[in-house]
Amino acid sequence: MNVVPLVMSLYYSFTKFSDIAGKAPVWVGTLNYQQILASPEFWSYYATTGKYALLSVALQTIVGFSLALLLKAKFKASGLITTLILVPMMLSPVVVGQFWKLIFNPTMGIFNQLIGYWSTNVTTSPQWLTSPTLALWAIVIVDVWMWSPFVMLLCLSGLKAIPDYLYEAAIVDRASAWRQFWRITLPQVAPLLLVAVLFRTIEAFKAFDLIQGLTSGGPGTATETIAVKLYRLAFLGTHDTGKASAMAYIVLIIIIGISNVYIRTLNRVKGDA
Amino acid sequence: MASFAETGPSAPVVESVRVDMVTPRARASLTIRMIIAIIVAVIMLIPVIWLTMTAFKSRPDAVAAPPKVFFTPSLDGLVALLTTRNLVPPAELARLQADPGKLSLFQRVALDRGMTIIGPSPYVGRLRNSVVIALTSTFFSVLLGLLAAYAFSRYNIPGKSDWLFFILSTRMLPPVVVTIPIFIFYSRVGLRDTHLGMILLYTAFNLSFSVWLLKGFIDEIPKEYEEAALVDGYSRMRAFLKIVLPQAMTGVAATAVFCLIFAWNEYAFAVMLTQEKARTAPPSIVTLQGTGGIEWGAIAAGSLGFLIPVVIVTFALRKYLLRGVTFGAIRQ
Numbered sequence: 001m002n003v004v005p006l007v008m009s010l011y012y013s014f015t016k017f018s019d020i021a022g023k024a025p026v027w028v029g030t031l032n033y034q035q036i037l038a039s040p041e042f043w044s045y046y047a048t049t050g051k052y053a054l055l056s057v058a059l060q061t062i063v064g065f066s067l068a069l070l071l072k073a074k075f076k077a078s079g080l081i082t083t084l085i086l087v088p089m090m091l092s093p094v095v096v097g098q099f100w101k102l103i104f105n106p107t108m109g110i111f112n113q114l115i116g117y118w119s120t121n122v123t124t125s126p127q128w129l130t131s132p133t134l135a136l137w138a139i140v141i142v143d144v145w146m147w148s149p150f151v152m153l154l155c156l157s158g159l160k161a162i163p164d165y166l167y168e169a170a171i172v173d174r175a176s177a178w179r180q181f182w183r184i185t186l187p188q189v190a191p192l193l194l195v196a197v198l199f200r201t202i203e204a205f206k207a208f209d210l211i212q213g214l215t216s217g218g219p220g221t222a223t224e225t226i227a228v229k230l231y232r233l234a235f236l237g238t239h240d241t242g243k244a245s246a247m248a249y250i251v252l253i254i255i256i257g258i259s260n261v262y263i264r265t266l267n268r269v270k271g272d273a
Numbered sequence: 274m275a276s277f278a279e280t281g282p283s284a285p286v287v288e289s290v291r292v293d294m295v296t297p298r299a300r301a302s303l304t305i306r307m308i309i310a311i312i313v314a315v316i317m318l319i320p321v322i323w324l325t326m327t328a329f330k331s332r333p334d335a336v337a338a339p340p341k342v343f344f345t346p347s348l349d350g351l352v353a354l355l356t357t358r359n360l361v362p363p364a365e366l367a368r369l370q371a372d373p374g375k376l377s378l379f380q381r382v383a384l385d386r387g388m389t390i391i392g393p394s395p396y397v398g399r400l401r402n403s404v405v406i407a408l409t410s411t412f413f414s415v416l417l418g419l420l421a422a423y424a425f426s427r428y429n430i431p432g433k434s435d436w437l438f439f440i441l442s443t444r445m446l447p448p449v450v451v452t453i454p455i456f457i458f459y460s461r462v463g464l465r466d467t468h469l470g471m472i473l474l475y476t477a478f479n480l481s482f483s484v485w486l487l488k489g490f491i492d493e494i495p496k497e498y499e500e501a502a503l504v505d506g507y508s509r510m511r512a513f514l515k516i517v518l519p520q521a522m523t524g525v526a527a528t529a530v531f532c533l534i535f536a537w538n539e540y541a542f543a544v545m546l547t548q549e550k551a552r553t554a555p556p557s558i559v560t561l562q563g564t565g566g567i568e569w570g571a572i573a574a575g576s577l578g579f580l581i582p583v584v585i586v587t588f589a590l591r592k593y594l595l596r597g598v599t600f601g602a603i604r605q
Contacts, residue, residue: 008454070310075303083591084314087321089598090587092538094555095576099324102569110323110340145317153595195599206447209540213559230449234456235545241453248450259445263438266599 006252013245018238025242032246042247049225052136053204056143061197063144064151065189071152072159082156089149097213100142104128104214132222135215139223142214143207151196158192159185191269198262205255226251321580327573332386335570348382350570354396354561354578355379358388365389396557396575403554406468407536410475415529417476418483419521423513425484426491427499437488440481448541456545466547474542479532486531486597490524491517527593530586537583554579 013032015025036042071082088096103111112125128138162184170180208227211217217224217232224232230251234244327335331347352358356379361369369376369384376384383390425433455474456465464470494517502512518525544556558575561568590597 005451005454005458008458009450012454012457067313070306070313073303073306075307075310077307078310079591081307081310081314083588085317086591086594087584087587088317090534090583091580092540092555092583094540095538095558095579096320098559098572099327099576100320102327102573103320103323108336108340108569110319113339114319145320149317150598153598157595199599202445206445208448212540212544227447227449230447231541231545234449234453241457244449245453248447248453252446252450255445255447259441263441 009245009248012242013249015242017242018240028242032243033250036243036247036250044221045224045226045229048136048223049205049207049227052139052143052207052223052225053201055136056140056147057197057200057204059140059144060148060151060200061193063148064196065155065193067148067152068155068159068189069185072156086149086153088146089153091146093146093209094213096142096146097210100138100214101129104138129215130219132219135219135223139211139214142210143204146210147200147203151193151200154192154196155189158189162188191265194265195262195269198258198265202255202258202262205251205258324573324580325577327569328577330570330573332568332570335573347570348378349386350568350572350574352379352382352390353568353571354574355394356383356390357392357394358383358386359391361387361389396554396561399552399557400554400578402468402471402551403537406471406475406551406553407533409468410472410479410536411529411532413472413476414479414483414532415487415525418480418487418528419518419525421480421484422487422491423517425488427496437485440484444478444481449545452542452545455542459546466550466552468551471543471547471551471553474546475536475539478539478542479535482535483528483532486528487521487524489596490521490528494520527590527597530590531593531597534583534586537579 012025014027014029016028016031017025067085071078071085103109106112106125106127111128126134128134166184166188167180170184175183206227207225208231211223211225211228212231215223217228221229226247230244230247233240233247326342326344328350329346329348330341330344331349332353334341334344334347335350361384366384366387369389380390424430425437430436459465459470464473498516498520499512502516503509507515538555539553540555543553547553547556554575558572558579561572561575587594
């Protein structure tokens with residue numbers, strides 16, 4: 001179940017083939033790869049994906065780490081609050097995308113109202129999902145909402161594992177809170193933070209459900225990430241299976257590269273803990 | 274009171290409190306933390322709260338501009354989600370409205386909009402598909418995962434870490450990459466749009482995850498118990514069933530719930546590999562369209578019903594969440 005599909009798509013990636021045309025695949029060598037790598041369009045999907053991945057992973061790291069710092073101390077109901085914050089992470093991305101569509105709606109959505117556009121004057125308020133520049137931000141916002149808790153969860157476990165005596169020694173040595181953060185907190189959490197960042201990066205390359213639910217790649221091609229484009233190429237229109245397979249293989253190589261680093265980091269963290 | 278220096282400790286010191294952690298200033302900072310945390314939690318939950326509200330709004334309220342925060346609860350959304358309705362001719366309508374006592378709750382809600390219920394909506398069947406596929410695939414992936422995890426944990430398998438990485442690789446790929454060949458393969462053998470096809474796919478997909486997670490749980494069970502049992506003449510299988518399994522039960526339960534959530538939430542495979550017969554709920558929530566535009570109330574009701582089980586499970590699983598999301602690599 002794991003190997004067969006990969007071998008099959010490797011073969012298709014060297015052919016001209018459409019699964020709905022009813023014709024046998026025709027061997028074309030590396031033509032698909034050449035076409036993909038030569039087209040500027042293809043690079044634009046990578047640019048979109050990269051931009052989305054960079055923005056959302058960076059924001060998630062900042063928000064998630066701050067949340068972890070906030071919640072690391074034990075106070076009344078801290079467990080309950082932590083669990084409540086973790087809820088978005090467990091939800092179905094496509095359903096999340098769907099109801100955020102309503103939230104972002106300029107006339108009947110609540111998002112614009114919350115960020116201060118109280119007026120009912122729709123023309124001046126941001127059109128989150130229909131403006132090509134804002135649509136990507138809309139996806140980033142939802143992604144950050146959904147996945148900052150994940151980063152928080154990892155950081156929290158890192159923070160809680162820091163032995164108290166390090167801080168006690170620092171206090172005895174009169175290190176400032178700022179210095180304690182840079183010299184103790186950050187280095188101690190760094191490996192777990194790296195795990196979180198790598199994991200989210202891999203996920204960002206995979207991102208499909210959420211984007212499909214929220215914008216379906218639109219408006220136009222503004223939010224067409226690699227995964228969405230692949231879907232459109234392989235399952236909509238003419239079903240260009242051969243080219244889609246070739247594109248899929250390029251993605252595959254990139255992701256295997258990142259996940260190798262990821263697994264290695266994970267094993268190192270595991271060794272330390 | 275005699276001082277400590279004279280009498281010595283009267284009771285064992287079991288807990289020490291750092292003096293600087295109980296000063297008024299430290300306590301005040303904890304309170305401030307709590308207040309900020311509550312505010313953050315509320316902000317995080319606004320979308321979910323809004324969804325819940327929309328699910329119980331009447332049709333005009335759900336699409337009101339500006340959005341309504343206060344409204345009269347209504348079952349419009351739920352009725353639109355679960356039933357197929359027809360317009361009632363005016364004469365018939367008057368007759369039915371004259372005697373509403375005989376009608377069910379849903380019928381009365383539909384009647385308020387001048388409609389009568391003629392049957393369940395396709396969504397009901399899709400929800401059933403979701404339940405069947407998620408439960409069956411979870412059962413098999415946990416069962417197979419348990420056996421594989423036990424083998425990986427207890428035996429020396431050549432190239433073990435490579436295998437473990439390899440079975441995880443499909444998890445790392447965009448679903449579309451994996452789906453293209455599966456789509457063609459399924460079309461050939463007639464598994465496309467069937468329950469069996471989806472169950473097989475989800476089982477295979479979740480298997481990698483369950484092996485990783487269960488291996489972590491089994492690794493924690495000391496080998497010595499089984500070794501003692503083996504010396505006493507137990508067979509491997511019996512030692513596994515009698516000694517390892519009971520101790521791994523919490524792990525098995527946590528793994529099962531994670532697999533269940535994955536299968537329950539899965540969208541990409543479902544939208545590409547199913548059409549009518551085996552379509553699950555997530556792709557259908559997106560395409561719920563009523564006559565005359567998007568039925569936001571129905572979508573919200575569907576999403577809410579879909580999310581509630583997940584929220585409950587999140588609470589049940591809170592101790593294992595970290596383990597689950599990192600494939601069992603980090604335990605705390």
